[in-house]
Amino acid sequence: MTQPEPRTHTGHHMTPRHRITLVVLLVAQFMLAVDFSILNVALPVIGSGLGFSLAALQWIATAFALAAAGFTLLFGRIADLFGRRRLFLLGLTVLGLSSLAGGLATEPWLLLTARVAQGLATAAVTPAGLSLLTTSFPEGPLRERALGLNGALMSAGFTAGAVLGGVLTDLLSWRWAFLVNVPVAAAVLAVAPSVLKESRPADRPRLDVPGAATVTGGLLSLVYGLTRAGEDGWGDPLAAGALLLGAALLALFYAVEARAAQPLVPVTVLRRRTVVWGNAAGLIAFATETSLVFLMTLYLQEVLGFSPLAAGLSFGVLGAGTVLGGTVAARVIGRLGTRRTLVTGGLLQAAATGTLLLLGEGHGWLGLLLPATFAGGVGNMLVIVGFMVTATSGLPDAEQGMATGLATMTQQVGITLGTPVMSAVVTARAGDGPVLPGIGTAVAVNTLLVLLGVTLAAWLLRTPRAHARRAAAHTPSAAPATPSPEPAAHR
Template sequence: MFKPTSTTTGPGPALAALAGAQFTVMLATSIVNVALPQIRAGVGLTESGTTWVVNAYGLAFGALLLAGGRAADLLGRRRVLLAGLAVFGAASVAAGLAGSSDILIAARAVQGLGAAAVAPAALALVMDVFPPGPGRGKALGVWGAVSGAGGAAGVLLGGALTQAWGWPWIFYTVAIGAFLVLAAAAAFVPQAAGRETGSFALAGTAAVTLALTALVWGLTTARRSGWTDGSVLGSFALAAVLLAAFVLIERRHPDPLLPPRLFRAGRVTAGNVLMALLGSVWIALFFFLPLYQQQVLGHNPLVTGLGQLPLAAANVLGSTLAPRISRRIGATVTVVAALLTEAAGLLWLSQISAHGSYLASILGPSILIGLGLSIAFVQLTALSVEGVAKEDAGLAGGVVNTTRQVGGAVGLAVLATLAGSVTADAATHRPHLEALTAGYRTAFTISAAVLAVTALLAVLITRRGTAPAAHAPGTTAPLPSAVRTR
């Protein structure tokens, strides 16, 4: 199954390298958030340009994930992983050296392209290195820990590096991490042969990539221009037309990008639906919480970053415990309990005030949110790749990352618009800080409601799927009790 590297090692170093790849990708998603004011002043960004420092990465990442997953399956997962890390690292260096806004935004988009190759290839390689059994459950626990910790660490490192050495170092640090992971992956990750047969389905890949680009662009632009803006509505219409074209192309293609068998395996559909809803809250959390800390509580970037440590620690703990909890009470109960735990934390967070403090307003909710988020992520990732044929593992990784990323774009656009509307209305009769806080409270309250609905949906849909037979040719065996429903 594997083409060995020059040095034969156990699965531990391979997992460390693959987890490092996922951590680096997630780090780049959030590390710029705290440093945006300094970046804006450094390269002369406009208000809309500042937004695109974040959006360019997310747009390219979300739109190209399916293509990255299929490329990993066809061209070889290790090969695509290494190429993606090289592109990601080089683009990070370019972003740090950028002397103009156009170069910086372009570099962020290329970062997203590299990340779209890295994320699905790395997850597929984890599934290859760890066959079904307790080892895979533990590996996915590590995967969940670094995914959540990467988002929190991004806020921490972004604040510390910006305050100590300036904003370019947030990109140089990401580049150093990417090249270190590249070296580790080259040394320790075995080559899992891709399918290397069939066609790339170029027309379908182009249609869905452009459709996702139009959708994510419209959602991110709607935060600034409003939902009724002509360019926003036009982008949504274009996305709908391209998605319809994609469906027609897929039906006629002998080797489609999204083969129907992928969604008949295990509970892949259920896992992806729930992951999209979880993602809609996840990305918004790391957007609004640092803003509340800086704009309302008056924390500087370093203090804001340090405030994320309890959340990151809770995330690591939850990811470690997730397989054990699932073995005891079953996957469905674990997912529901995790989602409700995170919802409780967000509901608690919705009680923030303009005169609050970190200890009173943020610490307790952060711990609950970190625990719930990490456990839910581990279980939903497992459900999203359950029973998938080996030759489709990279594509399955691309799909689950796409649903999380696009779900995050939708959630952030909707929540930012609602929060902005509440703030604007409150500003007519309340002081500025109270108006801002009212908007953030709204975002956290709606996020809690979304997770409560997601928990109910999890009860309804995760029990309906059936895993493929253990000896079905060309498929992985059903997942162990760590990710099964009781």
């Protein structure tokens, strides 16, 4: 068995300023993750309270997802050009004000406007916060530890959002699912200016407007098409048209970037193996675990008869698994290297998800569901942290906003993509009959997707040194190749 290469790092301990910076950034990222799921339980109550039609109700979630996923890459680059700290603070201000507006809304159009503003704020704060984190901590153990905690809290926030939404809606009002953001945003804004240092390049290049227009339009079309397909099926003409338009615009974006003097995302970065395949593994990780929450919510409520609040509380075990996975991820990466951590985490997640194929009717199956979701949460978080380290390592600080913008785009699209796909699988398999067979089929598809991510990480994230060893094994007489240097985090 080949041992991982030794790794050299500078700075293994956090200073007091590092800790305060980390707390500020983690609180903001946790709040953003909560926003993705906090309204799911409250949607029917909001609909009846404000007079949304049943068909229009899904736009409360879709309006947020479109803005959050569509604009994240653009804002990631804007953070590089005009200041990450400045965009972070501006985004938090917009988030606090839009949350206040949503909590006080009396008309459907006011609520939807607030949700779009929340999505835009998320698209700004998430990449700006991640790039502040990666530039505040040197590449190596400190950054890996910070990214591990960040990933754990983001995943736990997504799970906690379902629980918190149920508690606030049952005990107070759906309006508190919005208003809870206001004091948190205010607290972060009070501390952040004195803690976070501004970072931006000395020479400010022009913004690539054609690239920004094509990638934003492509992502908006893609997210809309996926959402529409999840609701009306993959044969829906609007869904198919939006997906084709999205694919065409993203292909055009690549062509534009290849010719742009100052591209939004340099083609050299898009061709980096670690960026492309690291983000592909991350996309699968986010899509599979968040959609598994949807599938298990369906199982708990439709098969076992749990209330929304009880179903949400059941995912506390999954949240604990993600926190544990994020906590130990840096140590696992230090021992195994990033690629092996991605593979190990993916295999653990696949095994845990695969055991859910055994679920049947009756509350006794909780004895299988709870430990399986806990183990799957640990494995998924190892993949997510490994993906974040892979996708942001080896790039200069001037490109960290762009790199974290790509990673954040992967996260947002993955979260948005997973549930419609799994919903369509359940509907196609179950039809008008019992829902359990449809859930089983979707769980099988979910497991296969995780294994696809494992294969991508194992095969396509190998370093040049690994390729050289493989070639040498087949041609003993050949002279050993000299690999080009690559950051240890990619091994």
